[in-house]
Amino acid sequence: MATATKRSDTLMVSEVLAFVQNKLDTMDVISLEQICLTSFKEAELAAAKKLLADTATTAVRLVPRRGDGSMKRDLQDIIRVFQETDPDDIPTYVARDLYKLPPVTFDHVDVTRLLKDIVLLRAEIDEIRGKLEAxxxxxxxxxxxxxxxxxxxxxxxxxxxxxxEVQAQRVPVTASIATDTVSRRVNDPPPATYAERTRDAACPLRAAAPAPPRPAAAAPSTTRSQQEAAPAPPRPRPRPRRRRRAAPQAAPQVTLAAAGALAAPPRAPRNAAVDKDGFILVEKRSPRRRNRNKRGTAPAACSLKAATPTVDIYVSRIHANMAHDNIMRYVKERSVGRTEQPVQVLAIERLQSAKQTDFKSFRLRVPADQQKVLLDKDFWPAGIVFRRYREAKQTIKSPVTSARV
Known part of the structure; x- marks a missing residue:
């Protein structure tokens, strides 16, 4: 499919329009008007305005001016077209007689504006320098x-x-430590937490000071054999929960580390249930969802019928001569063969823009199961803009142009 050429690719000969089109980006409007009024004749400005109206696609009305000051008003209309129209909708104007192009001298330049620009530029440089130093x-x-x-x-x-730690190095490692695991677990003070170990390592003076004695836990009144013989109370069956690897509860043994310190075993979280494989059962609470929507499954009855889900499609950049019937006929004919049945346009609405444009925009309402056909690039001609419709504050709806099938 050949791509559509832009209007700006067309070259037109006009010295007046070529000068205005090229100098408007670098000069202010007052200086540009002064040069054109003193360099071109009234007939040349009128001919340039007529050529611009015939070749450019613009929403500005280019009507002929009459009376005193008509030459200046024609030039203002030309400048307004270049300022308010998309550059792609205006041809590229060139000059055939270069001697007709007026020179731009210092007499036509506003020196005050140049000084203001220099002051603003200097202030921006100072601001950037201050940020760099900071x-x-x-x-x-x-x-x-x-x-x-x-x-x-x-x-x-x-x-x-x-x-x-030095004293811990002198403690002899004996085999009785491994056999006396239960008594050591009951009588020894709890191991230091991660925060305490980090605090002692960061401050040598605090680590060197002897730790205060911790109160020993009270010895159990029953023996180990009695505890094993007593039946364990039944536990409630837990719900399915996520499993996480727990730290092994190994017997505390005295080992010599590189620095000579006793390695404290990691502690498991409190109230954590550990299974036989050494995993901690962690429950993840699912959020409660109330008032869920449900869908009926009964066969369709004659007295009650469900509504068909619909979506809105935005279609724009349509020629101003196209009407609702043209769009509906195109959608119906184009969708033949793409779906089991042609796309049915339930409603079509003309959208009014806040600004004056030379094209039309519509909102099409179609069934939701047929929206993929209209959202395909191969479905619409080149140059047509389409997407899912979304409400905008600038869009003005016209209730008169709405038509339903």
């Missing part, structure tokens, strides 16, 4: 803090082991 200061401060932290870590690594 960023450099922040970067230097972060580097100093990073070097301080590295020095502190090096000092902690080079410091001697704490006193309680």
């Amino acid at each position: 960023s450099e200061r922040a970067s230097a401060s972060m580097q100093r803090e990073l070097s301080t932290m590295r020095n502190a870590d090096a000092a902690v690594a080079a410091s001697p082991p704490p006193a309680r």
